[in-house]
Amino acid sequence: MITLGLLEKNTFLEAVNKKSGTNVLECYQCGKCVSTCPVSGYMDFPPREIMQMIKLGLKEECYMANSMWFCLTCSACSGRCPREIDVPAVMEAIRHLAIEENYRSENKKVKDIRKFHDIFLDMIKRYGRNYELRMMAEFNIRTRNLFKDMHLAPKALLKGKIPIGHESTKSAKAIQKMYKLAEKLEKDMK
């Protein structure tokens, strides 16, 4: 049971609204997003419930949920939302807030997804571009699941689906500089 006290100032709601540029209070719980969302079945709380949790100021519950990590940002929900709420933006806001405030879900899938994104960004940092085979391999090593998708590899490689060599932008340095500056900017903006 959750006890709801006097919600004098729902700072969580304010933070989410500000970051997402949308007003969560507009949600009237019709659930169209839930049945639209291709991954709502995998989420701890589907988008409709997340909206209500934000309204109730249940910050930690939101941060620890896997919902925003599962969001594919396919925008199907926001396109159909009768109140024109940008649901992916809300998910993204919670995600960023959770990262900023150092909340880490112990859910294996969430960890995998986070790891994937980290590797991906790291890859771009190093080469400026993404290189799929390396990406797959690194992901499998880091998630200790060496043989995942391995059955695909020979076929894909054989057919030339996934090339072995890889390229990088000439000015990977410029990218690295950009990373640094962007990080700094992020700090400054806080």
Place this chain on the structure above:
Amino acid sequence: METEVKETQGKIFSAENPGITAPTDWQPVIMGILCNWCSYAGSDLTGTSRIQYPPNIRIIRVPCSSRVDPWFIIKSLQTTADGVLISGCHPGDCHYISGNYYARRRFLVTKKLLNFIGYHENRIQFSWVSAAEGPKFAKVVAKVTEDIKKLGPLHRYKKENF
């Protein structure tokens, strides 16, 4: 609910009246122009609810805030009043459909113009008070009175009495 305003103590310095100080027992006069359907009814409700507010306001009844010509404000400031409060229906509630929208435009321009030529903006105030907002009317009057007490008596352009 009782609203009381403390007597302002000591000397009062007014921006519009440099060098002029007011006697300590000075009380400002505030000209209140209220629309009949919302604010006047609201001020009546303040009375029937016995909500107390400072006695400085003198109320004039007009049918609608749109009846208020800006020169009523100027005239008040030049003659009897130290400040003006004009109150009407909330946007969308106007008894005459759209009167307060026209009034709102004139009020903004008038307030800014008077401020521009040297009146403190707190001397010209506006409020939306509905017929149900008795407590709000008392609060508004208390605030306006307090603001104008801080500013002190108005002397400029009052050199000759009408």
Place this chain on the structure above:
Amino acid sequence: MNKLTYFPGCSAHGTSEEFDHTLKLVMQTLDVQMEEIPDWNCCGATSAHVMTENLALALPMRNLVLAERLENKTMGIACASCYSRMKGTKKHLDENPELARRINTTVIDEGEYKGTIDIKSMLQYCYEEIGLETIKSKVTKSLSGLKVACYYGCLLTRPKDITLFDSPEYPMSMDLLMEALGAKAMEFDFKTECCGASFSISNTEVVESLSGKILEVAKESGAHLIVVACPLCQSNLDMRQPDIEKHTGRKFDLPVMYFTQLMALAFGYPEKELKLPKHIVSVEAALKHIGEAIPEPEKVKKIKKAVEAESEVE
């Protein structure tokens, strides 16, 4: 000759080489000169904006700045995901000039961001700039007999205020393009359902379920193959198909082709140019349908007869 700035995206040089290749062939036929952005970088894909705000804007901005230097009016983007990132970023930056100025400082070495370039997906470019009439005129080998299900994916037409192209729910541009090539576009309800793209590696379970549903409905529609305009869709639907078949126990056997491959075919390029061996699900059987006459379904015949009979009575 039209000139076009071209942003291929990482997968064009990887998994979707056939897309990149056939696109270049098709554009040659259509008399469009493509100028690839020199030294472009990854747009950041989903990962960047999932994790950080500024980087998600900085990565596409670098490409935009580089593209502006080429001084073409329009930039064409092959990959739907890149397209969405770049166009979304541009809209966001254009609406917040102050933010744009700040982000610009991270890539200032490349130049100043002006926001002058018009971004289009390659499908959009074919449909809006080149036009179906021109495309029709270049067809030398009609694809009649081939039934296709056009799959747009999520990002080509969504969100509507960013893409400003076609309907987000039931787009028709690719269908009309296929009809222009002579193929028959089937009624297909899952045109814009998500295939799970960004979880392609990290969460294959989701991808298989989503892509499975799409394949199922596409099969239902009676199509011989699925046409796509996005490398991520292609690889999810194609590469994962055997797995999906294994898990669901249903046989789909639905090849997944890029619209440019079919265009190239219709424009008379030999099959070897399509790089068909790269497909996990074999294309051969499907392409054999080209030239077949499509019979009128029984139901339609019946209804037509009934209508005629009724009108005679009156």
Place this chain on the structure above:
Amino acid sequence: MDYSKKIQEIASKLFADNKINYFVGYKQNSFDDSQVPFLITDPAEIPKLVFTDRSVFNLANYLKPDHTKRKRVGLVVKGCDSRALNLMLTESQVKRENIYIIGICCEGVLNEKGEKAQNCVECVMPDPVVYDEMIGSPTGKREYTINADIRELATKALEERADYFESIFENCIRCNACRHSCPLCYCAKCCIDQETSTLYHGANTSSGAMHALMTWSLHLAGRCVDCRNCEKACPSHLPLHLLHKQNESVIYENFQQHLAGMEKDDRGAFYKYSLSDPDDFIL
């Protein structure tokens, strides 16, 4: 900017075609290089017509009161003048079919010091917005900037401003030249002259002048086109534009960037409203 020849040609043609009874333009002053408004009924006087950057006055003023209801008039207008004309048309003060408007794409006129006048520097619309014939090439609408004097005064302390304006009002001699020179002050009887209204405070005092000038500027708020005829007419050289420009800037910033007379059928800002007008100044 010298369109004298062109205007003379047009005027001759208008008289020749019997399209007009009057023509209102500018004439060179005999004693200095300034110009004065010039009303012609006789085509023989056409050669005296001039138009240069010294043609400062707003000639729309000569259409009041009601002249055009009986006579047909040819008229030279600059951008700002044409905006005033637009308002006179909306407010049914002139008959459109009875005026022939020669609109000048104005490059700015000079002040008495020979510099480009301040209102021309800050001009938002140098091209005529209503005309039958246009002279020069239009350069389009410009960005609105808040008047430099207003900006400067806004930074001053309240009492300083109060003193400044009191000194202005003290110098007003209540001659009403401002009113007579304004094309939009066409009232049958000005409120200031009405004995029945207690508005008029006859004494020639700063408070009387303050009341009159404030009322006047509020009557022109959302209508004034910044032609500055009033200022040119003022014998005391009062900076009357301050009041108008202040109102204009408030109206521009708060009421959907309204600028008087820019469009056909534009009403003054006080004769319309928007639901989204600012409400935050109201308690």
Place this chain on the structure above:
Amino acid sequence: MARVGVFVCFCGANIAGVIDVPAVVQEAKKIKEVKISIEYKYLCSDPGQQIIREAIVQNRLTSVVVAACSPRMHEKTFRKALLDAGMNPYLLEIANIREHSSWVHQKDKKAATEKASDLIRMAVAKSIANEQLHEISVPVTKRALVIGGGIAGIQAALDIADARIPVTLVEKSPSIGGRMAQLDETFPTLDCSQCILTPKMVDVASHPYIELIPYSEVIELQGYVGNYKAKIKKKASYVDFSSCTGCGACTQKCPVKVPNEFNMNIDKRKAIYTPFPQAVPNKPVIDAEHCTMLLKGKCGICAKVCEKGSINFKMVDEVIEREIGAVVIATGYDLWDPKPYEEYGVGRYKDIITSLEFERMVSASGPTNGVPVRPSDGKVPKNVVFIKCIGSRDEAKGIEYCSKICCMYTAKHAILLHHKVPDSHAYIFYMDIRAAGKGYEEFVKRAQVETAATYLRGRVSKIYKKGDKLMVRGEDAQIGQVVEVEADLVVLATAVIAPKDNPALARLLGVSYDKYGYISEAHPKLRPVETAKAGIFLAGCTQAPKDIPDTVAQASACAAKVCGLFAGDTMKKDPMISTINNEFCSGCLNCIKVCPYQAIVTEEIPLGHGSKEIRTVAKINEGVCQGCGSCVAICRSMAISLAGFTDPQIINEIVAI
């Protein structure tokens, strides 16, 4: 010289308990115009009024100031006292020293007393400028115009006509009956719509006080309350109604088939047609857009078969004029087109229909003889999914508001479906069930329990085809799961919207309408059946979505308003309205632009004394002006003054203290 009497009331202890009344009375005496200043315990009592009456006569007072409670309380009482003393009642002013002083400054008696004196000074000063005013009487033409012949218009017309007031009922289509005629059975009682409506339609046709003008439109309205003049365009019907017997031979033989809009285009009608069998008047009209004779000059079969020779292909539109005193707007509603719901495949799937289409199908007299069928293959559906809030409460695709009636008619449809196809099942996707109304919740319960309709709480997100079924996907929030329903037929409860012609009609009538196109009422709570323009009333869905009971109630309310308006030969009006001084009016006509009631018109007057030339000035229409004073404050030349609140009166108040 003014002679003012001041009367100060104790109001028991209400005033006297705080304010030093004798001191106030003395203070008032110091004002030079004040001839008499007295106090009394209760001025509003009979003896109190007697004191005022006597003082007026004895002191030959020119105006009276009563210092007592709020004018909103006893202004009428004291005005009557003045009248009884032979004085113009508008020479009264009230100083509100109770609500504005004694009750709100109870702790500061001195200040309260000073304030009371000031308020009296202000009232005295104002009263000096008061003028004698007289109630305005406006003559009335006792005939009402009802626009729209649906249930709202029918009810209003019948009620007005029953009071022996002539009514002109204008209907756009060939028959009255409106939307209600299209319905099968009505909630919550399930009585047959035709059975309760048709008798009323017949009554309209036969009522001696009702002039029914079908197939016509109002094209102009001039004048003001009690004195309107309306122009009505009778569209050419090409059938002479006076001789036509309505035998129907022409409609049988006509070879041209057109989609039947009465049946929501499910079947066909002819080019010469009566909209439905019970139509009133039961006379056919020719649809000029489809008749081959009118289009190409060939055919003319109807004329050949008509025994009475009633067909006249040369008929043209005719404009008639009526003088009327009041108008009732009852233009009804339209239904929203669900095309924007692309995710449902609206337009692509034939088996997605709107609720009105379903209504026509289940109607016993409908195109499918009362059995719902799938438009695609004509089969009777077993699983039917009803989706509510299509377009309603959807600002992204439709409109923001709730259409009010869909919850109820969807419950009705579920019940009707069960009646017509007993082995069927209804699934209803809803967001909220709004069943406020007499017997409504019970009715929904009937759908849920007796009919066992499955209610699923959620908005449907997608419909796709699987075989010949439609898969309807939505969340059922009650179990927190996404569900898919295999449907044979999907029925969309489309939103109620304002008729698209409403704004144009509102403009020509001079009434205001909201952003949705609904006609605006004068006050949302206290004047819900009046428009802001005096003498124009509204009934039914032209104002906002309504069900039948509400519509009928409002129509009767309109009738009561019209009858009240016509109760005397003239109407009395408060004299506190604006007047224009021609001499000062410069004719800028900005007052016309700000007047919310269109009470200001133009007038042409001589330019000067004896001048032949004219100038245009503004003129207040006394019958329409409501006295808000908007025009007064914007009139730069101060040509307008508002009686009771003139500039001198207000300025006197300002400078009095």
